[in-house]
Amino acid sequence: VKRALAVVGLCAVAFADDGGATARHLAAGVKAFQDGRFDDALVEFRVVQRASDAPADLAFYLGPTLVKLGRDREAIAVFVASTAPRDALTDFYLGEAYYHERMYRKARATFAALRATGLGPVLDDAAARYVARVDEAFQRAPEPATVDHYIAQARAAPDPILSAELYDEARLVDDLATVHPRRGELRAALAAAWIVTGRASHAIALLDADPARTPDGTWQLARAYAAVHDTARARPLLASLVAARGRHASDAAALLATLP
Amino acid sequence: VIAAALVAALADLCVAPPAPAVAPDRDDAAAYIAVGDEARDAGDARTAAIAYRKALALDPNNPRALAAWRDACTRVDTSATDRSALADAIARYDTGDIDGARAQLVPLAAGSGVAADGAHFYLALAALADHDRGGALAELALARRDPAYEPAARALARVARRDGTIAALVLVAPEYDTNPALLPDTPPPGATSGSPRPDFDLLVAGRVTVRPRPWLYLRDVFAWRAQAVENALTFLSNTAQLGVELRRARWRLAAAYDFGYDALDGDPYLFAHRGAIEARREAAGSALVASASLRRRDYRQSAQAGFTGWVATVDAGAIIHATPRFDIDARAVFAREETADPTFSDVAIGADVAARARIGARTRIVARALGWYARYDAAEPDGTERRDGHGEASADVEIDLADHLLATCGGAAIGNTSTVPDFVYAKYVARCGLAAVWGGP
Numbered sequence: 163v164k165r166a167l168a169v170v171g172l173c174a175v176a177f178a179d180d181g182g183a184t185a186r187h188l189a190a191g192v193k194a195f196q197d198g199r200f201d202d203a204l205v206e207f208r209v210v211q212r213a214s215d216a217p218a219d220l221a222f223y224l225g226p227t228l229v230k231l232g233r234d235r236e237a238i239a240v241f242v243a244s245t246a247p248r249d250a251l252t253d254f255y256l257g258e259a260y261y262h263e264r265m266y267r268k269a270r271a272t273f274a275a276l277r278a279t280g281l282g283p284v285l286d287d288a289a290a291r292y293v294a295r296v297d298e299a300f301q302r303a304p305e306p307a308t309v310d311h312y313i314a315q316a317r318a319a320p321d322p323i324l325s326a327e328l329y330d331e332a333r334l335v336d337d338l339a340t341v342h343p344r345r346g347e348l349r350a351a352l353a354a355a356w357i358v359t360g361r362a363s364h365a366i367a368l369l370d371a372d373p374a375r376t377p378d379g380t381w382q383l384a385r386a387y388a389a390v391h392d393t394a395r396a397r398p399l400l401a402s403l404v405a406a407r408g409r410h411a412s413d414a415a416a417l418l419a420t421l422p
Numbered sequence: 423v424i425a426a427a428l429v430a431a432l433a434d435l436c437v438a439p440p441a442p443a444v445a446p447d448r449d450d451a452a453a454y455i456a457v458g459d460e461a462r463d464a465g466d467a468r469t470a471a472i473a474y475r476k477a478l479a480l481d482p483n484n485p486r487a488l489a490a491w492r493d494a495c496t497r498v499d500t501s502a503t504d505r506s507a508l509a510d511a512i513a514r515y516d517t518g519d520i521d522g523a524r525a526q527l528v529p530l531a532a533g534s535g536v537a538a539d540g541a542h543f544y545l546a547l548a549a550l551a552d553h554d555r556g557g558a559l560a561e562l563a564l565a566r567r568d569p570a571y572e573p574a575a576r577a578l579a580r581v582a583r584r585d586g587t588i589a590a591l592v593l594v595a596p597e598y599d600t601n602p603a604l605l606p607d608t609p610p611p612g613a614t615s616g617s618p619r620p621d622f623d624l625l626v627a628g629r630v631t632v633r634p635r636p637w638l639y640l641r642d643v644f645a646w647r648a649q650a651v652e653n654a655l656t657f658l659s660n661t662a663q664l665g666v667e668l669r670r671a672r673w674r675l676a677a678a679y680d681f682g683y684d685a686l687d688g689d690p691y692l693f694a695h696r697g698a699i700e701a702r703r704e705a706a707g708s709a710l711v712a713s714a715s716l717r718r719r720d721y722r723q724s725a726q727a728g729f730t731g732w733v734a735t736v737d738a739g740a741i742i743h744a745t746p747r748f749d750i751d752a753r754a755v756f757a758r759e760e761t762a763d764p765t766f767s768d769v770a771i772g773a774d775v776a777a778r779a780r781i782g783a784r785t786r787i788v789a790r791a792l793g794w795y796a797r798y799d800a801a802e803p804d805g806t807e808r809r810d811g812h813g814e815a816s817a818d819v820e821i822d823l824a825d826h827l828l829a830t831c832g833g834a835a836i837g838n839t840s841t842v843p844d845f846v847y848a849k850y851v852a853r854c855g856l857a858a859v860w861g862g863p
Contacts, residue, residue, distance in 0.1 A: 183449070183450065187453075201469065202472060205454065205476060208457040209453045209457050212453065212456060232505070264568055264570060266570070298573070299570060299572060301573070302573075305566075307563075307567055308566075308567060310567075311567035311568070
């Protein structure tokens, strides 16, 4: 981790040599991070974030800073929203943020994926420990109350990205449960959260092949197809909802009317 | 320590405006103010205060930055405070101050912050300390919503279901005893005991505890040992106890009176009265403990009449919580036995060491070693002065099979050496059995 952050520092210093205000704040933020002044680093990175010439990979700086400050929910939102190519170090911080926020299945998936793609020995040992700890906690099938807990948290989350992540955690926990009283409701809510946060393709992957899809799920799937402009698949789903005259009939008709 | 660091950092941030920067820069100051405004609107007072402070360094006369900085400094980051408060409460609990910890945990559990689930778990532990079965189970139900606490909460719920205003245990265990003639709670009779005759027996033991108040209890303990062959040694014992357990900060004080009645082969064998007190001072990772007791034994059969008299004991030592799963209890022991027959009156000094280990969520092991050296008041009829060395070792394993059922296996070895050959003996016992446990309401 130290070596990786040193590289971050060198990059930032090189960037600062360009002389712009954004580069200067980025360098100041990296320096503060290296000095352990994470509050200062955060302010500098926030200044960078607001600049028109903010680097696309700002999450690489901002996310770890938020993790260091214990602001894991914000870090998750930053990491997930980032459009920069994935990076092992940022994914490691993301895994830690998930773990700190008790999204243990998400953390496990992140660390397991990192291990599968290859990590250095130190990070690999740490990732293995996280995976083992989660496995220890889930030796027995989770109870419905645990799924309910994550759904309640997702509903209460003020940030839509975080809400989606919590619904996804609920889904992963639910997959391990022996009974699934809220499966349909959960999947529809997760799909809605993904659509709202610009990840309609995730929603399609979740619901398209779901044999137990509920009318709510069908409505969200139709919305997802509409969001990615796949009107050929959206139309029959919306038409079936209109024909069924269920609670999504009027919304489906309205959306159908807007399709080209 | 964490809380102190946070307070110090807040003081650095908020006590006085910053020194002006060497090169003022209003544009940069505006960028910081914008970040400060955004953080303030998001409820992040600390980041806002830092941003406004940086703006003030670059633009010292900016009245808006100054006012905003002062306003931000009046607000506190509660999530960091919550984590710190939970850590503080846990540290307090670990040092034995359960009531102090509880006072800190209640507001954390009532909120919906990051520390709420942890607070519920430790409130369950505090409830268990008061034998509050319902309270503990309610707190555990809230704590186990978080998977991090789920395994520990599940194991603790099993303990809670075995406790309460009324708690009962019944054990049934076949035993093998190499020397059943050495009866419980009876000094070795010496020459009259004859050579050992090993025998199997069935041990049925039970315990019922009633707690009208968390600090007051009534307990009855019975044991019935039915010999397979040596029927004359079939033994019944029953002890009724009244006790109080008081707690103040890190101090624990317990006092108890008990009356015991034993019967041998259906005939009265022993009446015994005992008063005992124990004081304990908890600390982080350890406890200092001392106890004293005085017992009156009245043997009802002529063969044991010489043992009738008083037994006073004092012990002191420490309990070390070596790891969260391993405790050692080591004490120095002093005892004075004063009997009707002065050849059985003695002064003894020794040590008593017990180790308790928890393996996984369902298995517990208790091992104990006890030894003393005894010097007797009166010489034997042949003039020999009796000096004994006594040792006992035992180990028991308990495995939870279900919430109200456990399996147990154990063994014990007792050995005595003496300057008088009649008092040189050994005894080995092995047993395995099942116990049913229940608590409520």
